[in-house]
Amino acid sequence: MKINERIEEVFEEAVQIRRLLHSQPELSQKEINTSRLISSFLSQYEIEHATGIGGHGVVAVVRGKGKPIKGQRFFTIGIRADMDALPIEERVQIPFKSKIPGIMHACGHDIHMAVLMGTAKVFKEMEDQIPGNIKFFFEPAEETIGGAKAMIEEGCLENPRVDVVIGLHVSPELEAGKIQFKRGKMNAASTEFEITIEGSACHGAHPENGIDSIAAASSVVCNLQSIITRNISPTNPAVITVGQIHGGTKNNVLAKETVFSGIIRALDSDTKSFIKSRVKEMAENVARGFGATAEVLFTDSFPALINDDEVEDMIESAAKKVFSKDQIHFLQEPSLGADDFSYFSEAVRAVYFNIGCLDTNENNYQTLHNEMFNPSEECIRTGMLMEVFGVLELFQQTK
Numbered sequence: 001m002k003i004n005e006r007i008e009e010v011f012e013e014a015v016q017i018r019r020l021l022h023s024q025p026e027l028s029q030k031e032i033n034t035s036r037l038i039s040s041f042l043s044q045y046e047i048e049h050a051t052g053i054g055g056h057g058v059v060a061v062v063r064g065k066g067k068p069i070k071g072q073r074f075f076t077i078g079i080r081a082d083m084d085a086l087p088i089e090e091r092v093q094i095p096f097k098s099k100i101p102g103i104m105h106a107c108g109h110d111i112h113m114a115v116l117m118g119t120a121k122v123f124k125e126m127e128d129q130i131p132g133n134i135k136f137f138f139e140p141a142e143e144t145i146g147g148a149k150a151m152i153e154e155g156c157l158e159n160p161r162v163d164v165v166i167g168l169h170v171s172p173e174l175e176a177g178k179i180q181f182k183r184g185k186m187n188a189a190s191t192e193f194e195i196t197i198e199g200s201a202c203h204g205a206h207p208e209n210g211i212d213s214i215a216a217a218s219s220v221v222c223n224l225q226s227i228i229t230r231n232i233s234p235t236n237p238a239v240i241t242v243g244q245i246h247g248g249t250k251n252n253v254l255a256k257e258t259v260f261s262g263i264i265r266a267l268d269s270d271t272k273s274f275i276k277s278r279v280k281e282m283a284e285n286v287a288r289g290f291g292a293t294a295e296v297l298f299t300d301s302f303p304a305l306i307n308d309d310e311v312e313d314m315i316e317s318a319a320k321k322v323f324s325k326d327q328i329h330f331l332q333e334p335s336l337g338a339d340d341f342s343y344f345s346e347a348v349r350a351v352y353f354n355i356g357c358l359d360t361n362e363n364n365y366q367t368l369h370n371e372m373f374n375p376s377e378e379c380i381r382t383g384m385l386m387e388v389f390g391v392l393e394l395f396q397q398t399k
């Protein structure tokens, strides 16, 4: 049977799996039933797998028994899907609406899992012909702590050693049935910061007797933006956002302490490190000007997501065999959003791409993380086609 026909058959099953996953979403680090469902599906089709990887993650493998191709470059290819849902109350009226109050698959991770499960089934049936191994990474906690990091630390890229990882994300900015690639830099590196400005309290009517931490903090907040406009090239995108500020206890008391926090995003680690050092310098020196002190804490989050251009070319050439020209799109600009797929792209050669999920019949454009997010299930077909043919293309690459 032709591969396309096989995908078509499995597609219906993948849609049903997606609906089941959608109805029982689980938050980051709590993907217990989700992991169980994946495991029982894999067991049903006798696909080798291990659970409890990096939290509630699942790693499956199909060991191809086909003869290696002369000069073959890649022998083990990984495919990743994230598992967690979001603390959002679903407002979409569909028969398989979330049964869990306040939790919803509003980032399409139910789709990503269904695509990967369908792909695993197709590959298992083809194992006698495949000249290499395929590993399937079901990754927990993408939305919070970045489950990819823990999975990699627990060795998911070893035994057998993974040469390339691919992954996809649904995009409501693109019609279902379309696919979107990006060369090089795709998503930002992310760091969180917290700055504590320490002054001294006194009566608000006699400010000369104290040090006003709110006045100092306000000045630091304003000056942080000058790092982006005056220290970074205008052609190098980066952002500093202060998202919270807390200080003071009473209207007529000078605030002893003000704490504010936010995020730094940049498209490469050098720019991110440079911004961090400037934030520290700026906070400490501006605070000093007020007679206050600043303590600056950073928590590094995801690294930058940079696609491997050569692997990207290979995936693109697979896409050209399966999709028509008007279905293949290219993202012109990188995003300052972050995705923890970057831990994979930092560790091995990797490519991340988008699959369109906008339902043009419904005129229901919603953004990701929205209570009305309602992707077209057509994208499950697109995703499976791309994962199956993308991996087969990578195996066929020779030196």
Ligand SMILES: [Zn+2]
Pocket (backbone or CB within 6 Å): 107, 143, 368, 369
């Ligand atoms: Zn998300």
Ligand SMILES: [Zn+2]
Pocket (backbone or CB within 6 Å): 082, 107, 108, 109, 142, 169
């Ligand atoms: Zn997501």
